[in-house]
Amino acid sequence: MNARHIRVIALQELRGLGREKTIVSAILLQLFIALFSSFLMVGLVAMYDPGALGPASADFRVGISGSGDQVEELMDARPGLHARSLPLGDAMAALREGRLSAVVYVPKTPPDADEPILVTVWLVRNDIRSSLVAASLKEVLGSFEQELREVRADRLKQRAVPLAFPEEASGGGYYEFLYGLLVPLLLFLPAIISGALVIDSITEEFQQKTLEVLLSTPVSFPDILRGKVLAAWVLVPIQAGSWMLLLAANGIDIASPAEMLLHASLIALVLILLGSLVALHYRERSTSQFVFSIGVVALMLAVLAVPENPVNLVVRMAVGAAGPAHWLMLGAEAAIAASIAVLVALLARRVIGPGALRNPDARSQEM
Amino acid sequence: MGIHSFCSSVGTIARWEVRRTLATTSRSLIPVTIVMVVLLLLVTGFAAEQGFHLTDGIYLAGTDDPQIASLVAGDPRFEVITGDRGELRQYASHLDLVILDGAVEAAPTERGDAALRTLSRDYEQLQSMIYRQEEDLFAAYPLWIDLRYVTVPVSLGTTEPAVTPEAGEAPTPAGPAETVDTPPATPAVTREELREDLARSGTGATQPLQRYTSLLTGEPATGEFQIPDQIAPPLPFDSLILVFVFIFPLYFVSQFFMMSVMDERLGRKGEILLATPLSPAAIVAGKALPYTGVMLAIALILILMTGVPPVAIAALLPVVLFFLAAALLIGMVSRSFRELSFLSILFSTMATAYLFLPSVFANIHVISLISPLTLIVLLIQGEAITLGQYLFSTVPVFLAGGILWAIGTANFTEERLFAYGPFMQRVTDFIGGVISIRHPYASLALLGAFSIPFVFMIQLLTLALFFNLPLRLSLPLLIIIAAFIEESAKSAGIIALYRIKPAFFTLPAILLSAAAVGVGFLAGEKLLLFATLAQITQTVFAQVLFLSIQSLWMPFLLHATGVAIVAAVLRLGGPRASGAGILAATAVHSVYNLVLIAGVAG
Numbered sequence: 001m002n003a004r005h006i007r008v009i010a011l012q013e014l015r016g017l018g019r020e021k022t023i024v025s026a027i028l029l030q031l032f033i034a035l036f037s038s039f040l041m042v043g044l045v046a047m048y049d050p051g052a053l054g055p056a057s058a059d060f061r062v063g064i065s066g067s068g069d070q071v072e073e074l075m076d077a078r079p080g081l082h083a084r085s086l087p088l089g090d091a092m093a094a095l096r097e098g099r100l101s102a103v104v105y106v107p108k109t110p111p112d113a114d115e116p117i118l119v120t121v122w123l124v125r126n127d128i129r130s131s132l133v134a135a136s137l138k139e140v141l142g143s144f145e146q147e148l149r150e151v152r153a154d155r156l157k158q159r160a161v162p163l164a165f166p167e168e169a170s171g172g173g174y175y176e177f178l179y180g181l182l183v184p185l186l187l188f189l190p191a192i193i194s195g196a197l198v199i200d201s202i203t204e205e206f207q208q209k210t211l212e213v214l215l216s217t218p219v220s221f222p223d224i225l226r227g228k229v230l231a232a233w234v235l236v237p238i239q240a241g242s243w244m245l246l247l248a249a250n251g252i253d254i255a256s257p258a259e260m261l262l263h264a265s266l267i268a269l270v271l272i273l274l275g276s277l278v279a280l281h282y283r284e285r286s287t288s289q290f291v292f293s294i295g296v297v298a299l300m301l302a303v304l305a306v307p308e309n310p311v312n313l314v315v316r317m318a319v320g321a322a323g324p325a326h327w328l329m330l331g332a333e334a335a336i337a338a339s340i341a342v343l344v345a346l347l348a349r350r351v352i353g354p355g356a357l358r359n360p361d362a363r364s365q366e367m
Numbered sequence: 368m369g370i371h372s373f374c375s376s377v378g379t380i381a382r383w384e385v386r387r388t389l390a391t392t393s394r395s396l397i398p399v400t401i402v403m404v405v406l407l408l409l410v411t412g413f414a415a416e417q418g419f420h421l422t423d424g425i426y427l428a429g430t431d432d433p434q435i436a437s438l439v440a441g442d443p444r445f446e447v448i449t450g451d452r453g454e455l456r457q458y459a460s461h462l463d464l465v466i467l468d469g470a471v472e473a474a475p476t477e478r479g480d481a482a483l484r485t486l487s488r489d490y491e492q493l494q495s496m497i498y499r500q501e502e503d504l505f506a507a508y509p510l511w512i513d514l515r516y517v518t519v520p521v522s523l524g525t526t527e528p529a530v531t532p533e534a535g536e537a538p539t540p541a542g543p544a545e546t547v548d549t550p551p552a553t554p555a556v557t558r559e560e561l562r563e564d565l566a567r568s569g570t571g572a573t574q575p576l577q578r579y580t581s582l583l584t585g586e587p588a589t590g591e592f593q594i595p596d597q598i599a600p601p602l603p604f605d606s607l608i609l610v611f612v613f614i615f616p617l618y619f620v621s622q623f624f625m626m627s628v629m630d631e632r633l634g635r636k637g638e639i640l641l642a643t644p645l646s647p648a649a650i651v652a653g654k655a656l657p658y659t660g661v662m663l664a665i666a667l668i669l670i671l672m673t674g675v676p677p678v679a680i681a682a683l684l685p686v687v688l689f690f691l692a693a694a695l696l697i698g699m700v701s702r703s704f705r706e707l708s709f710l711s712i713l714f715s716t717m718a719t720a721y722l723f724l725p726s727v728f729a730n731i732h733v734i735s736l737i738s739p740l741t742l743i744v745l746l747i748q749g750e751a752i753t754l755g756q757y758l759f760s761t762v763p764v765f766l767a768g769g770i771l772w773a774i775g776t777a778n779f780t781e782e783r784l785f786a787y788g789p790f791m792q793r794v795t796d797f798i799g800g801v802i803s804i805r806h807p808y809a810s811l812a813l814l815g816a817f818s819i820p821f822v823f824m825i826q827l828l829t830l831a832l833f834f835n836l837p838l839r840l841s842l843p844l845l846i847i848i849a850a851f852i853e854e855s856a857k858s859a860g861i862i863a864l865y866r867i868k869p870a871f872f873t874l875p876a877i878l879l880s881a882a883a884v885g886v887g888f889l890a891g892e893k894l895l896l897f898a899t900l901a902q903i904t905q906t907v908f909a910q911v912l913f914l915s916i917q918s919l920w921m922p923f924l925l926h927a928t929g930v931a932i933v934a935a936v937l938r939l940g941g942p943r944a945s946g947a948g949i950l951a952a953t954a955v956h957s958v959y960n961l962v963l964i965a966g967v968a969g
Contacts, residue, residue, distance in 0.1 A: 016703070016705070017705065020702060020705065020790070022703075022705050022706045022709045022710075025709040025710065025713045026709055026712075029709070029716055032713075032716060032717065032720070033716060035831075035832040036720050036828075036831060039831045039832060040724075040727070040831075061538065087544065088547050088549070089545050089546060089547055090539065090544045092517070092544075092545040092547050093540035093542050093543065093544050093545045094538050094540040095517060096517060096540075096542075096545075097540055097542065099538040100538060105550050107550070107552030107553075109552050109553070111509075115552075115553045116505040116508065116509055116510065116511050116553060116554065117510050118511050118512075118513055118550070118551060118552055118553050118554050118592065119510060119511070119513070120513045120515060120550035121512055121513070121514050121515065121598070123514065123515075123516055124516070124518075125516040125517065125518050130516075134598050137598060138596070138598040141510065141595035141598065142595040142596065145508070145509065145510040145594070148509035148510055149507065149509055151509075152503075152505075152506040152509055153506075155503045155506035156503070156506050156507060157503075158497050160490070160493050160494050160497050161432075161434055161435055162469045163435065163438075163466070163469050163470075163471060163486075163490055164469055164471065165483070165486075165487050165490070166472065166473065175477055175478065175480070175481030176425075176481060176485070179422075179425065180422040180425065181421075193712075196708050196712075197705060197708070200703070200707070200708050201704070203704060204703060204704040204705075207633060207704075208633060208634075209634070284391065285626055285704055285707075286622060287396055287399070289708070290399075290400075290403075290619055290622065290623070291399060291403060293619070294403040294404075294406075294407060294619075295403070295406075298406050298410045301407075301410045301411060301413075302413065302414070304420060304421055305410075305413050305414040305417040305418070305419065305420065306417070306420065307420045307423060307443075309420055312420050312422070312423050315421060315422055315425060316423075316424055316425055320478075321424060321425050321427060
């Protein structure tokens with residue numbers, strides 16, 4: 001092992017990345033994923049539960065017909081909805097003219113009747129506001145349902161363990177999305193990208209036939225590999241660290257960022273080494289990337305299906321719910337990385353044998 | 368060349384491509400694919416059985432009641448400790464929730480709030496599970512809703528009634544009252560039928576994905592009548608996941624095609640192909656044919672396996688073509704394997720986002736049909752698709768794919784394939800490849816018109832991205848970026864033409880080109896708007912057309928001015944000034960839009 005050779009190779013790799021400016025698209029990609037998933041979350045919540053965004057941003061007039069006094073009271077108590085009681089015929093005409101956003105008809109059934117109460121609601125088809133009104137109406141009708149249920153309570157036979165909740169806090173809606181999805185996503189995306197990067201870098205030497213030139217220099221093949229792995233690896237803590245800083249700047253507190261970076265880096269090393277293994281085996285980009293990406297998806301699914309997995313650990317570290325046991329996990333991760341490194345070294349030795357530079361399949365064809 | 372000989376050349380190239388792929392990629396590719404797919408299926412099965420343990424143990428709760436403890440611990444997100452009141456009070460600062468005598472108290476932290484929210488959702492679900500089994504169903508669910516929709520023709524630009532909350536009295540309709548039959552007072556189905564409907568819809572709440580969207584408790588309603596919880600239209604979660612299963616294999620196959628295109632450029636291997644008398648169109652089509660076949664075959668297998676209506680393949684077809692066209696171009700412009708990877712990942716992520724975003728709203732609004740994936744979601748939900756809907760959602764994607772394909776084919780030449788300049792320069796050269804020197808204005812106008820689907824896609828995505836920012840920041844930012852995207856798209860043809868023939872840009876030529884691009888861009892824009900509005904309103908074709916013609920002059924002048932600025936800056940400053948030209952045009956465009964919006968708002 002020659003440290004200077006490794007450094008030269010690594011720097012050459014990084015310079016290549018800088019020259020092509022392709023790393024810009026990698027950063028863009030991660031930013032895109034983060035922003036887009038946040039949009040989906042916030043946007044969906046706004047679409048399905050407008051109240052969650054804070055004070056009502058729009059006002060809707062709802063026509064009420066029949067015996068809807070109780071519903072009208074509930075509706076007026078809710079900001080953003082304005083109940084107007086009027087005859088059904090008028091209400092429907094007003095709905096079609098756009099003077100009302102919805103019409104609600106309540107029949108004259110007594111609250112304690114045996115039969116259910118069927119409320120009819122009319123909305124405008126294909127109007128984006130209809131879904132906002134529907135979401136508000138859902139809450140009002142939910143309260144109405146609760147009141148009716150209390151009237152009929154003596155007819156219910158089973159009860160859940162009684163739990164009394166305080167008046168619900170407004171916050172907390174995005175907590176699990178932020179810590180349970182966005183943080184691990186941003187922490188592990190750079191690792192996956194680096195895994196793909198090292199495959200490109202290794203297979204390119206084989207397919208562009210530049211490896212022969214490189215090997216005619218004093219640099220040994222294992223050192224070339226080490227340099228390539230190193231270049232892909234150093235990018236991980238830089239990117240993941242920047243995301244952590246960016247999250248912190250946005251007021252998202254992360255409990256133990258340094259330890260989380262350690263875990264992310266070691267897991268990234270495992271992925272990069274796996275990528276090298278695949279690339280050395282196939283020496284051809286399409287197959288290597290295909291096997292690697294399916295493999296990574298399968299690996300992630302498998303890991304996530306196991307309780308106490310490293311990703312879960314990182315999430316718990318982010319919220320401050322992990323104990324010192326994570327050092328054990330860190331040791332396990334290092335051991336896995338080391339054993340794959342040994343495999344990579346063994347496979348690398350096969351590459352520099354006589355006639356080994358050809359495609360493995362071409363070699364087997366000769367035999 | 369006749370259509371017959373074209374087809375036979377395509378066939379020749381396709382056969383050659385299959386042989387070549389099997390020879391260069393590892394021969395174990397097919398067994399490896401089978402092994403990987405089996406592995407993926409096994410792991411998916413395992414994960415589906417075990418559930419995702421991503422957010423396990425992120426909350427800590429303490430209670431004095433073992434029965435409550437087991438209830439809370441039913442959700443793996445909670446770790447629960449039991450103890451007596453004194454012990455719990457002592458540890459309270461470490462606990463997110465303290466539950467004493469059935470009263471829940473949350474720590475005054477964000478995590479405490481989130482824990483409280485999570486537990487109360489869990490509790491709601493538990494309760495509805497108990498209610499559903501209640502013997503007297505109408506005591507548990509006393510209220511049923513009959514949701515009906517009325518279709519209202521949209522009147523564009525006319526008086527949208529402002530809602531005035533202070534107006535206490537009921538609105539009186541301008542027209543006569545309608546005659547409406549009094550709706551029934553009880554559902555016209557039996558209690559057991561309603562119970563079955565509830566049981567059928569009750570599965571949605573336990574989806575692991577819905578964990579993240581704990582706010583979205585709306586359950587899909589399967590019956591005619593709904594309980595209040597079911598009113599809000601449900602997210603088509605299951606269908607979306609199924610759609611993803613259809614899209615996923617497309618990425619991999621297009622990766623192989625991309626690499627095959629790139630491979631022609633390694634060591635100038637493609638020279639042999641180009642030296643044959645076959646046309647570039649036949650070569651490109653022939654190379655793509657096997658991949659198209661594989662994609663469609665996989666889709667067909669998935670359709671047979673999942674029981675999705677076979678028509679879904681028609682909705683998938685434009686997506687397949689779009690992916691292949693993009694793969695062709697990416698394979699042609701990339702200078703290294705890394706660039707190939709980055710561009711392809713970036714493209715597939717953005718294309719997925721664009722295609723999936725609308726289909727999330729499949730149950731809310733017809734505009735979601737701008738993505739062909741919405742068609743698949745609707746098909747999965749058992750709804751019928753009309754030809755009009757099919758055309759509306761697939762024509763833009765077909766068009767975008769076709770344009771990319773045309774650019775790729777026109778540039779499949781020795782000169783372009785084996786050149787390795789800076790990235791932006793290569794992109795410009797590719798656009799230049801489709802400009803006809805003999806008909807420069809027509810080419811520019813067509814380029815302007817054909818850039819619309821892409822401008823639209825990118826603007827929709829930016830809109831989505833800036834949604835998170837506060838409105839005061841996001842609105843000006845959006846205006847500026849939208850202007851920048853439009854100006855870049857419009858000047859692409861001009862910059863490409865300048866690279867081919869700098870002397871072309873005399874003053875009259877600048878003005879004429881600006882007018883040509885302006886007309887093309889505006890025509891494309893209005894056509895898209897027209898198609899979109901026609902789909903929504905269905906009836907008011909003439910009105911839309913009339914309304915937009917009235918106000919056609921101002922946008923035309925705006926679009927043409929932007930192009931003229933870029934062309935003039937290019938003429939004065941040379942090719943390096945193109946960036947400055949686009950920025951200047953963006954500034955003018957943004958100011959115009961800001962003034963317009965300020966005028967409307969004020």
